[in-house]
Amino acid sequence: MKSFRFIIRIFPVILAGILLLSPARVRTPLQFPDILGYRTLKCDFHMHTVFSDGNVWPTVRAEEAWRNGLDAIAITDHIEYQPHKADVNPDHNRSFDIARPDGEKLGITMIKGSEITRKMPPGHLNAIFIRDASLLAKDTWREALAEAVKQDAFIFWNHPGWKGQQPDGVARWYPEHTELFEQGNLHGIEVVNEREYYPEAHRWSIEYNLTMLSNSDVHDPVFMDYDPDHGDHRAYTLVFATDNSVEAIREALFDRRTVVVLNNLMAGAEPWLQAIFKNSVQVKNSTLIISAGESVYLQVHNTTAVDYALVRADTIDGFEFPHEVILYGGKTVLIKIKRIAKEIPEQLQISLPFRVSNLKVTPDESLFVEFPLTIIPASE
Amino acid sequence: MKSFRFIIRIFPVILAGILLLSPARVRTPLQFPDILGYRTLKCDFHMHTVFSDGNVWPTVRAEEAWRNGLDAIAITDHIEYQPHKADVNPDHNRSFDIARPDGEKLGITMIKGSEITRKMPPGHLNAIFIRDASLLAKDTWREALAEAVKQDAFIFWNHPGWKGQQPDGVARWYPEHTELFEQGNLHGIEVVNEREYYPEAHRWSIEYNLTMLSNSDVHDPVFMDYDPDHGDHRAYTLVFATDNSVEAIREALFDRRTVVVLNNLMAGAEPWLQAIFKNSVQVKNSTLIISAGESVYLQVHNTTAVDYALVRADTIDGFEFPHEVILYGGKTVLIKIKRIAKEIPEQLQISLPFRVSNLKVTPDESLFVEFPLTIIPASE
Amino acid sequence: MKSFRFIIRIFPVILAGILLLSPARVRTPLQFPDILGYRTLKCDFHMHTVFSDGNVWPTVRAEEAWRNGLDAIAITDHIEYQPHKADVNPDHNRSFDIARPDGEKLGITMIKGSEITRKMPPGHLNAIFIRDASLLAKDTWREALAEAVKQDAFIFWNHPGWKGQQPDGVARWYPEHTELFEQGNLHGIEVVNEREYYPEAHRWSIEYNLTMLSNSDVHDPVFMDYDPDHGDHRAYTLVFATDNSVEAIREALFDRRTVVVLNNLMAGAEPWLQAIFKNSVQVKNSTLIISAGESVYLQVHNTTAVDYALVRADTIDGFEFPHEVILYGGKTVLIKIKRIAKEIPEQLQISLPFRVSNLKVTPDESLFVEFPLTIIPASE
């Protein structure tokens, strides 16, 4: 391509940047700190392939997971719904068996699963960590779930508020769910599915002690529906596990060590969210020298990919600080602090209290956080 | 989501821009002018699905084409290579039959095709506009091509320089290609395949009067390999047709009314490239008033998605103008013109001569273009 | 740079895209149709330089305007507030005189203006189309405005709801504004300033027949505060004028031929908004053939840079269509229409009614639009 070489000679200026542009096969990390002695794994436990009503070959799911920065996935094709079966092998184990070698070669933990697809109640349930998906094809949902239990599956209720089964968009808990719960056969619930957050499911996860999950339920190619390099990632679940083995993830799920993520929305138990926040937010100058009437900047860096939207939770006598602050993911921002107080002690300890409005401890309550500071009066 | 509504109240500033961000099902037009009495159609005549060695369900190809701004596609699964056949119906007509209704609903012209997949020579050849792909499954390539001819197919040679069949990356013309050509059964050639431009193929297209084609040959989901919203589009062929019917496209291909495109690289016969250039470049101020020793700006707008990289082809007595100019796609740029001449006539006609280095008339020659201007001396 | 040439040889694949990346001096057009016999000019009548409290040299304002796709600007440095005057010439005419030649060379219409900067009431007022800014430096605001009137200025009230003068963020109309209005010396009002839309100002613009304006009031470099290439543009006013001369813009402003724009928010009188909408939205297939019980897609293309957020204004017997649709700027989207009616006439005329929720005719009412369609029953 002679003419291009020519352009390159004449526009050398362009060259220093050239390497940025390319059709790259790259993995973009999802930055979250490891916390409380666990590794923080990014997982998606619900997705489809051409072997049920999905539109990609199973290996694509492994490649997408790697590029999206995920650590583990479960392909969960429908047992009872196979619209492509005139053209595609209906064997329920095939999608996992085909995808597994590609995923393992890329270091993705591959978990075998299926979606037990029944009308409401009980609706759709995923069974993961199963051994033989074909055995889940039964006449009744009770039989199918009994088989899943027999295979030591982790079972969770999918998209409880899905309009396909809840036309008004409101999740409903049926006696069948109570039945499952009381048998010990309902272990988790999707608080987020695709792009929807279900406050009712969040509430039930707390009330019934169910593991919270956030899954993409993706049917089409991920990169057709999402643009993760420009801020739009599929839904995923943070799993706090001892390592990235199938067994460790299984143990973590049964132990409810998860936080759900939908782009900038996170939900989970307070200790997990608090640990994520504390380990991902760096205050660069927590000792501040301020004259009376003057203001200084606190510099705060957020290492995650999630923006934290802070709202002031209280005021502090003698000081002013902003009512709202967004700690942008991967960026450093300024929090302006003004000293109103004329006289202050030589080393004053204060603590800025905020709610992180997009980190939800319950459907109605956001995470409370504090920035402890030492204030020193400027010698004037 | 109460807390989000709260954020929205407190950051109203953000709102005016909110609609930009979303998981949108949109078609991004590929802007090119209609020229010389024809519509300029954007087409991709080479791609795969799970029915051969591709990784998507056929309907995905229709959706991708619509989103990518294409007007017509041919799905061309391999006849002789079906690595998924243990799991997927080997019927060669299925991928087209499945994709067609989705494509037509979206207004995409769907063309039936197959890739006759033989070792070199003659290598891989696409037969499109066929009626029954299954009949192309023959023992020898000569029989397969005879059947394609019988079905009135348009036949073209795929990726002549593909390293899979040309380990040194250099395309070679074999006696078998001469045989096909002399029988009138070789109608076109891929000058661009995936991300490669083959100068030899370009030369042969001129020498043998073959239709030039540029195709993606995509196997994976398009949006996994390309990022068209950020300047990286799959390869496509501009077809100059009377309308977007299958028949009109067929006629245009047999009549060699095409230009090939690979992001910013275009190649084709001079009249097509010249017409595209002239109808997509707008000079905003072609009459310029200049004092001796002064300079003014010519403002030039490029309506296409392709950047034109101009290199000065000659100098003009009495005036200075830049050695190189990039007319960025969708943008207006400045060309600085300085009058050196002390005395000039009252209405001087000049013409700025450039080569468009990324628009190739032959492998070695770029399109020559001129900007005619009227220069008027400033009254001093 | 030998090694780069090497990289280029080894990664030829990268090259076809290379020209996209560069430090370009380009103008990005703001796409809006010309309407009702007028040219649609994009204008910003409020900005600052180092000659008052701004932070750029005046020529930067001309360059930014050209790059941002604007047609006309007024630099309006403060008369009464010159915090840099210890270091910068306090002459009120200097910023315009310095910027003007650069702007005119780029084809930007340069309008002379000043900001009469008084405490509330009457607050800050811009006087544009003035001849000598220095004469506006008077003891009282009444004298300053009298001088502006004497210079045939167009006078408008800036940021009526600015928190600097309205601590609760609510705009208030004072007797002084009534005084100005009754004298015929208040011609326009900023309905948008920087990133704020003032509903009260919108209401007054209707009640008092004032020209609506949307201005950036930018003090810092525009590209430091905005990212127009990624969807975040400074505020601007659409002016419907006979041409882009100073006189034609002046006439248009006095004649109230404007629409205000703040990214995706537009506000203005119904006829202007309706004409903009109609001339920028293209329905690609307004005749639809539909079987009973089936659905088809209407394809709608929006040529502007603004997204239109449609909300269904009514239902239509016998048909279903979506409750909300976003017509993304520069994109084509699909509106799914389902025929419920069993029997329909041979050529049925229907009209889809929507409100464009981000195009505001009053603070409380959005533009009403319709898509007229012809429905033809599919022959079954």
Added chain:
Amino acid sequence: MKSFRFIIRIFPVILAGILLLSPARVRTPLQFPDILGYRTLKCDFHMHTVFSDGNVWPTVRAEEAWRNGLDAIAITDHIEYQPHKADVNPDHNRSFDIARPDGEKLGITMIKGSEITRKMPPGHLNAIFIRDASLLAKDTWREALAEAVKQDAFIFWNHPGWKGQQPDGVARWYPEHTELFEQGNLHGIEVVNEREYYPEAHRWSIEYNLTMLSNSDVHDPVFMDYDPDHGDHRAYTLVFATDNSVEAIREALFDRRTVVVLNNLMAGAEPWLQAIFKNSVQVKNSTLIISAGESVYLQVHNTTAVDYALVRADTIDGFEFPHEVILYGGKTVLIKIKRIAKEIPEQLQISLPFRVSNLKVTPDESLFVEFPLTIIPASE
């Protein structure tokens, strides 16, 4: 804004991403590891303001530096060239004095400097760490430099290949530079200025033991010329210092502890580049289990903002690995390793040798790096 709240209700899906979009005042870190016991500071020692021929108020330079992730800057207005002096205070100390408080409030180390602006030879020289810029205004360049030396300045030669003084673009070393060098009064040299890399200057920096510098020399607003959030950053110098104090930076410069950066191009002494590379590249799986004839992936993560373009430096008996690999900044990529050897020891140590073609140790030589691996034969 009632209608917006409405849109938000109806498109809740959009909301989880909303916080990403905003007019943010943020600092984007330039990621480089601290090395060899030093902090790695990002610095720009050459820029202009309205106080010479620049186009921004001095405080803008502090704000830009903070947002660009820099740690230290020197504003270096021309002593001998003040085209705005009819309107702007000609005092050479003003730009620093005005910018300093803003910079310090943001934590930017502010260094006082000036550009001694003479024709070639010796051309333009920056003197930084000076105390009184006004004293540098002398009749001859020798006197000016003598004064700089008296103030303990660090003195470097600016843009040695600048076309304004070297019309053919080739840097030339004059006797005057020898004179300066021999007096010990030439301490550094710009190997990169704005967007140009000068191979001659690189060579001289090695030959004469001069500190290498890379500076933006920016005159316009930085965000008008660069788009750091999309991969185009101004030039900067990495300084390896004990801390970010003025004194530590001064010591580091005199001690030649620098590496120059121009987007993806880096140049410097081998130990610095090697340490940067080693501390920013993480091999995720350096022990590989491979069957004969099989291939596995090495996963390599690059934590910096710079892409490393690797080219294979040698082959390894019994194994195949790619000829070129780009380690994209902030991404993980795959290096495919194929075992050809039939028999291998139980724990084989190999080392993949590459040149990093965009990390230049000399103008003609790229950094040599190795990836040590342990290969274990798969038990078959």
